[in-house]
Amino acid sequence: MTLEQTLKQSTAAIFKEEFGADVPLDSVTLNITKKEHEGDYTIVVFSLTKISKQSPEQTAELLGNKLKEKSGIVAKYNVIKGFLNLSLTDAYWLNRLKEISENKAYGTFAANHKKVVLEYCGPNTNKPLHIGHVRNMLLGFSMSEILKAAGYDVTKVNIYNDRGINISKSMVAYLRYGNNSTPQSTGIKGDHFVGDWYVKFNEVSKEELKNIPNAPADHDEAQKLTPIFKEAQEMLLKWEAHDAETVALWKKMNGWVYEGFKQTFNLLGADFQKDYFESETYLLGKDIVEEGLQKNVFKKRPDGAVIVDLTPDGLDEKVLLRSDGTSVYITQDLATAQLRHEDFNMEKMIYVVANEQDYHFKVLKLALQKLGKKWADGIYHLSYALVESPTGRFKSREGKTADADDLISEVLRIAEEKTKELGKIEGFTEVEANTLYKTIGLGALKYFVLRVNPYKKIIFNPEESIDFHGHTGPFIQYTHARIKAILRKGAITDLAGFKNLPSLGDVERELIIHLSEYENTVYAAAEKYDPSEIANYVYSLAKLYNKFYHEFPILNAATEDEKKFRVALSNETGVTLKKAMKLLGIEVPEKM
RNA sequence: GACCCGGUAGCUCAGCUGGAUAGAGCAACAGUUUUCUAAACUGUCGGUCACUGGUUCGAAUCCAGUCCGGGUCACCA
Incomplete structure (x- = not known):
């Protein structure tokens, strides 16, 4: 039983005995005591005064007294208004530290x-x-580590959008101007190589557009009139015809491209147990639409398009199949979800996708639920906001600053x-030395990204480099x-062998309390799908340790x-820092 | 127009299942090393928690409205 539960249950038991009332454990507010007050944990008793029918002070006094008497772990308490501040015994905390170290x-x-x-x-x-x-990758990887720590069996998958008009554009430009060059012959990383041809395509279409009179103002519409675009369209048709x-x-x-991606994945530590390719799924989904029609949850419109009516759910009507019978984006997502359910029979399916697609995932989940698929309840869209420059959204034409590989090499430099x-x-x-640069550079980058709550946008100023000091x-x-x-200098093997300690110092006690909160933090991060919980925890732990380090002699302590004890405390802090950072996908060096 | 997400110190962020005097880092300034790693520590400066109203013993936190910023509402993906 955790400390929190113990204190809450004791409180409930005392209220039962004193007032004959049942206090639900959730209604007991228990916090870590604020720094400026004496105590370790604080029970806020205002809500309990309804039961005690006494003033907040009297209620807190009574509860404090009984807790001290009965719990065996409360050394003393003080009452300020309705706040009951409990100080637990040193013995409790020392034992807690041992417990943590041995586990x-x-x-x-x-x-x-x-x-x-x-x-x-x-x-x-x-x-x-x-x-x-x-x-995306840092969030996804970290989230999988956190869920694993929380006891889940996690399978990471990737989905490649490997077909369609965009790759056709790169192909056309390459065919026209590539002269059979390759990433090897040019020394350009594969994904950049192909990306460069995509850029070339846009340059050429822009040139060609100059020869087209009365082109529409809309860039995308105008581009469709260019010869090179038409070539790309033909290319796509040929691809679809399996030419x-x-x-x-x-x-x-x-x-x-995959060769290039692989290098970046390796650098960032991203990995996948299974790859899905859109080219293999883009035609799927008609069965599931048919199923919906038969179950009468989807409707066929007069023009032949199949829709799902989500207006009762506060959304709109959504087309699931075009009037010509072909699939749309959501169609294949329905199918892919079904496919994964068959592949893995999972409890939860998490999609790490930018918040631009919030609406899409609401529709996806609802449509599957309407089909009566119980497993759709386990769909969770881990939505995250964009990374922006101080002037707004990174545009691909701003190139350099927004490129993942450039960003990584810059931070390593x-x-x-x-x-x-x-x-x-x-x-x-x-x-x-090179390993260390990599550890530190990636550590800086990963932490910078993960410390921010996913649903908040990150403002990244490429003019200012990522920080290495402070938070x-x-x-x-x-x-x-x-x-x-x-630890190297301390050379103590019997870490838990301390006894006969004088009383704990404030910072020592705070450190143990903080270590003791680690498991709650992991649990909360998993529940909330939020790695920033871990990031903020690990920072405050490190900060606290540095304070301890400056205030207390460790190897030069007065007694053996x-x-x-202090070496043991240091060791456990180090172990926890390492564990927590691992959940963020960040390595931690032995020396730096 | 409707819906979703944000708005906390000059900047970047915590705090949001209601609790005590709203916290960190950066920047600025002043200090700390003959002692365990100064990428550290201590201190100073810095706030109308966007605004208005409501609920409450108590609101940055919950509710309603307003303003600002972003996103979405495709037979695009």
Whole structure:
């Protein structure tokens, strides 16, 4: 039983005994005591005065007194208005620290045998990954780590938008101007290589547009009139007709893209157990639409289009099948969802997709629920906001700053520069030094992105480099390295062997309390689908430790028991920092 | 027009299942190292929690309305 439960249940039991009333555990508010007051945990008794029929002060006084008497872990208490501040005994906290240290799996929950499929990344194959994909991948990966820690059985999948007019554009431009060049022959990373041909396509169509009189103002509409666009359309038709040459070119170019993506995935640590390709699913979904018609939850309009009426749910009518009988975007998503259900029979299906598609996923879930698919209740759209520059949305034509690979290499370069400036790599081999730059640079980037709540947009100013001081990844990494230095010098094996301690210092106590909150944090992050919970937790832990480090001598402690205790506390902080950072996909160095 | 999401210090963000005097980092300024890693620590400065009203013993937090910013409402994906 957790401390929280213990205190709440004791409170309920006392109220039952004193007033004969049942107090639901949820109605007891229990918080960590604010710094400016004495105590570890605070019970807010205002809501309980209805039962006690006494003043807040009297109620708190009574409850405090009884808790001290009966719980065995409350050392003292004080009452300020309706706030009952409880100080637990040092013995409780020391025991708690031992308990945590001895539990190797602290912070991971027992397997619940619930299957989760988590889709993330979802790139188009006609252009390289950009900063939005970076946020997506970091969120997706971290979320899967958090859910695993919470006991779920997670399978990560990716979906490639590998077909359609966009890749056809790259193909046409390459055919026209490529001269059989390759990523190898040009030394350009595969996804960038193909992306460059996409850019070339747009340049050419712009040129061609100059020769077209009375072109519409709308750029997309105008482009459709250009010869090169028409070639792309023909290309797409040929692809759909399985023309051998076209398919071969498509495969070749997508192959280059996948090679390129793979490098970026490796750098960021993204991985997938299964890949889905839109080219294999874009025709699917007609069965499921037919099923809906038979169940009378979808309707066929006079013009032949099939729709689902979501007006009772506050949404609109949505077309699920075109009047010519072909699929739309949502059609294949319905089918893909069904397919995944058959593949995995999962409890939850999480889609990590930008918030532009909030509406789409509402429709998807509702449509499946209307079909009577129970498993659709487990669909969750992990929606995240865009990454923007201070002047607004990153446009692809702003190129450089929004490109994922450029962003990564920039942050690695800064990490190297700063590390060298600080003279941190004395005694490192070149390999070790390079590993360190990577650890720190990626740590800075990942933390920068993950510390922000997913539904809030991130403002990223490419003019100012990502920070390495303060509330950042490197700060936490540094704290870990610092702890490791202590442990190397401390050389204490019997970590839990301290006894006969004088009373705990405030910061020592706060540190143990904070460590004790780790499992709650993991649980909350999983419940809320929010890695920023972990990010903020781990920062405050590191901050607290640094305060402790400055205030208390560790290896030079006055007594051997104090030294052992402080080393043990340091060790456990280091272990927890590492575990928490791992949930964010961030490595933590031994030295830096 | 309808719906969704945001608006907290100069900047970037916590806090939002209602609780005490709203917290961090950055920036600025002033300090801390003959002692365990100064990517650290301590202090100063900085707030009409967008606005108005409501609910409540108590509102940054809940409700209603207004304003600002973004998004969506395709037989595009």
